[in-house]
Amino acid sequence: MPKNVLILHASPRLNGNSQTLAETFAAGAEAAGHWVSRISLAQAQISPCQACGYCRGHQHRCRLEDDMDKIYPAILGADCVALAAPLYFYDWPAQLKLAIDRLYAFGPEYSIRDKETVLLMTAADQNPQSFGGAEATYQLALVDYLRWRDRGRILVGGLNEAGAIEGHPALIDAYKLGYTI
Template sequence: MGKKITILNGSPRKNGNTAMLCDAFTEGAGSAGHRVTRFDLGHLQIHGCLGCMKGGKNPEAPCVQKDDMLQIYPAYREADIVVLASPLYYWSFSAQLKAAFDRLFAVAELDPNYANPKKDCVLLMAAEGDTLDNWKPALDYYESLLRFLGWRDLGRVLAGGVLEAGAVAGKPVLEEARKLGTALAD
């Protein structure tokens, strides 16, 4: 049957390292029979959350803002697995990914208790630095986010030491991303 996977790719670089991690992961997941939908957030019109607390009325379009999040909401609601993919920007997720994630609050607003839907999650990231210290703030955030949401981590692939777009080509982390996609349980 396969899982439904939604990738939120927060890198604006079309042929960047995060995109290549997404490609490798998608190839693996596809070969294992999973269905992957990917959103390249940097090429969509996605505004920041207004904090108006007026969403959650229409399941198809739960936010008051009618921008490209309308494409993402149905995929997100159906997804078994959400992949958060991002370059490391100032030791955090990119603004593109954070903006989209904040807007998912409108889906929680569909629930009377603001409960976020439960998902499994994967993290794919690329960065110039390649030390544990460099990754730590983003990993701390990822772990806290999942703990607060009650989501389950299915794995992370961190491509360090890559600055230029495409620098990840030929590196073993791409195989790691592919294998993570292949190894997802049905």
């Protein structure tokens, strides 16, 4: 059955390494008949969660008015949410963290539990352990806490300049992951 796949991409460098990884994943998913939509978090205006608690008394509505107004329904409608981002200071980039913090509005019972998720990241560092912090957040926040089902992680080091990912074998993995999602 076709799935709604949402890609949240979080690099300000458009056509950079993480976008190529995400688009290759998308090409696989589309070839398998899934519907793919994309949101560039780097181009979105997203304020940080204010911990005001408004959402708790207002049917999960956030008091802030910004591009999360479009991102909330996109997440609600997705079967699979793919996070695509570069590694920044050994963690998620702020553009992604802002959006994920705002998922607090869906709590405390978190009606968005029935999702699948994928993590697609690139970094300059060759050491696979570089992704440890970002992966731990993904595991603890999305898989353990939100209970989204992890469908795969593609973490590619050794990519500094934009375009460095061209021809990398990880792109084959990304296509296959999209195709089998």
